[in-house]
Amino acid sequence: MDKNLLIIADSVNHFFGRGSLRRQILFDITCRVEEGEIVIMTGPSGSGKTTLLTLMGGLRALQEGSLKINGCEMQGAGRARLRAVRKDIGYVFQAHNLLYSLTARENVEMSIALHPEFAGKKGRKRAEAMLESVGMKTRMSHYPNQLSGGQRQRVAIARALVANPRIILADEPTAALDKKAGRDVVDIMHNLAKKQGCSILMVTHDNRILNIADRIINMEDGRLCSFTQAVTDQLQALLHIRQDDELLRRISQLSTDDFLRLLDETTKTHLQFLQAVQLVDTFTSGAMLDTLIEAFTLKIGQISEAERVTLFLLDGATGELWSKVAQTEGGERLEIRIPRNAGIVGHVVETGECLNIPDAYTHPLFNREVDEKTGYRTRNILCLPIRDTGGIAIGAVQLLNRKGSQAFSGDDEREGVNFAASMGVILESWLKTAAHDGKAVSR
Numbered sequence: 001m002d003k004n005l006l007i008i009a010d011s012v013n014h015f016f017g018r019g020s021l022r023r024q025i026l027f028d029i030t031c032r033v034e035e036g037e038i039v040i041m042t043g044p045s046g047s048g049k050t051t052l053l054t055l056m057g058g059l060r061a062l063q064e065g066s067l068k069i070n071g072c073e074m075q076g077a078g079r080a081r082l083r084a085v086r087k088d089i090g091y092v093f094q095a096h097n098l099l100y101s102l103t104a105r106e107n108v109e110m111s112i113a114l115h116p117e118f119a120g121k122k123g124r125k126r127a128e129a130m131l132e133s134v135g136m137k138t139r140m141s142h143y144p145n146q147l148s149g150g151q152r153q154r155v156a157i158a159r160a161l162v163a164n165p166r167i168i169l170a171d172e173p174t175a176a177l178d179k180k181a182g183r184d185v186v187d188i189m190h191n192l193a194k195k196q197g198c199s200i201l202m203v204t205h206d207n208r209i210l211n212i213a214d215r216i217i218n219m220e221d222g223r224l225c226s227f228t229q230a231v232t233d234q235l236q237a238l239l240h241i242r243q244d245d246e247l248l249r250r251i252s253q254l255s256t257d258d259f260l261r262l263l264d265e266t267t268k269t270h271l272q273f274l275q276a277v278q279l280v281d282t283f284t285s286g287a288m289l290d291t292l293i294e295a296f297t298l299k300i301g302q303i304s305e306a307e308r309v310t311l312f313l314l315d316g317a318t319g320e321l322w323s324k325v326a327q328t329e330g331g332e333r334l335e336i337r338i339p340r341n342a343g344i345v346g347h348v349v350e351t352g353e354c355l356n357i358p359d360a361y362t363h364p365l366f367n368r369e370v371d372e373k374t375g376y377r378t379r380n381i382l383c384l385p386i387r388d389t390g391g392i393a394i395g396a397v398q399l400l401n402r403k404g405s406q407a408f409s410g411d412d413e414r415e416g417v418n419f420a421a422s423m424g425v426i427l428e429s430w431l432k433t434a435a436h437d438g439k440a441v442s443r
């Protein structure tokens with residue numbers, strides 16, 4: 001098992017009902033939750049969130065697919081395995097499921113009873129410390145019906161966390177609470193979880209707490225859509241409204257309820273959008289993308305067994321092709337600049353056609369100047385165009401001298417075409433961020 005993944009769901013399907021009433025509720029659910037990660041799941045009522053959560057918690061038998069919780073496969077799991085898995089999970093549900101005949105302290109203690117390492121006095125001390133950390137020090141001997149909703153929810157959190165679970169599954173833990181109490185409860189969970197290093201998967205409709213999430217996932221009609229898909233869909237829906245000239249009029253005519261719902265939706269969309277931007281910022285910041293481009297380019301050279309690989313980009317301002325990545329013998333930086341119509345690379349960029357040349361010196365387009373300058377002897381060449389997502393050639397990748405006696409093969413060409421397609425997307429995003437950062441790149 002990958003050590004850092006506490007939840008691994010692969011192609012999970014789930015059905016309710018029998019015979020003609022049998023209905024599929026979850027469709028092909030695949031997701032991962034890493035150690036220490038806080039994942040929030042949103043989605044409309046009835047979309048299958050609770051069903052998925054109870055499957056992950058070992059509270060419902062897995063029917064189809066694979067679900068590994070803390071390294072344990074739930075498919076075909078018997079009682080013993082389920083019990084072992086549950087020991088490492090803390091549950092916080094909306095109906096907090098406290099036992100009303102027990103005090104707050106006893107409710108929390110009950111949850112450690114499963115763990116022999118916290119037996120006796122030690123367990124009681126731990127339960128008290130946990131209740132104290134959720135702000136319930138003075139109410140430990142109260143029974144649940146002597147507590148407010150928020151206080152009961154805090155006891156439920158203390159109970160979920162007291163035995164150091166690796167995973168917390170929370171189903172709308174703030175639903176019954178007012179704004180302030182809801183925020184408090186989530187803050188407590190967040191802080192304790194970060195302190196204990198456990199993962200949280202939390203279902204919530206509460207937009208105000210989305211910002212504690214490392215990641216937000218969306219359930220729609222039993223299908224999990226990826227975070228970026230959800231953001232794109234929601235932004236598109238929003239843009240659709242924006243294109244409508246009647247936006248102002250339509251909003252002014254909304255009922256208060258509908259307006260508040262729209263406000264909520266919009267807040268959620270923008271929070272997710274901000275998260276996406278943050279993600280992109282992290283990803284494209286500094287030298288990260290540069291390094292990635294270089295590493296990928298060198299790797300394709302390695303896979304094709306080329307002695308050298310060069311990645312050329314078109315500079316729109318000067319009309320030249322310049323080497324963004326150029327592999328050399330000693331590893332020193334080499335910058336090559338050639339006119340955009342010249343030579344093999346120029347031809348490939350101009351025509352968008354791939355060239356596989358077994359003998360460079362006999363090819364009419366081959367230019368010996370670079371060899372003369374660098375002292376390198378080119379034998380054979382594979383050169384492929386790189387296109388952006390709009391299909392326009394923005395550069396080329398050139399592989400020189402396949403190792404051994406053969407020139408580049410059809411397989412090398414196919415690998416190269418795949419690489420060039422991916423590189424097109426990455427380079428386009430690099431060009432955009434570079435332009436954004438005011439780097440000296442033009443097209």
Ligand SMILES: Nc1ncnc2c1ncn2[C@@H]1O[C@H](COP(=O)(O)OP(=O)(O)OP(=O)(O)O)[C@@H](O)[C@H]1O
Nearest residue numbers: 016017025043044045046047048049050051052219
């Ligand atoms: N035990 C059951 N038997 C039959 N159908 C069920 C059962 N439990 C849930 N369902 C159905 O499965 C679907 C998903 O229910 P689930 O409780 O997972 O939704 P949810 O996303 O948690 O909704 P909510 O946000 O309202 O809590 C619903 O259509 C529900 O009616």
Ligand SMILES: [Mg+2]
Nearest residue numbers: 049050051171
């Ligand atoms: Mg539910």
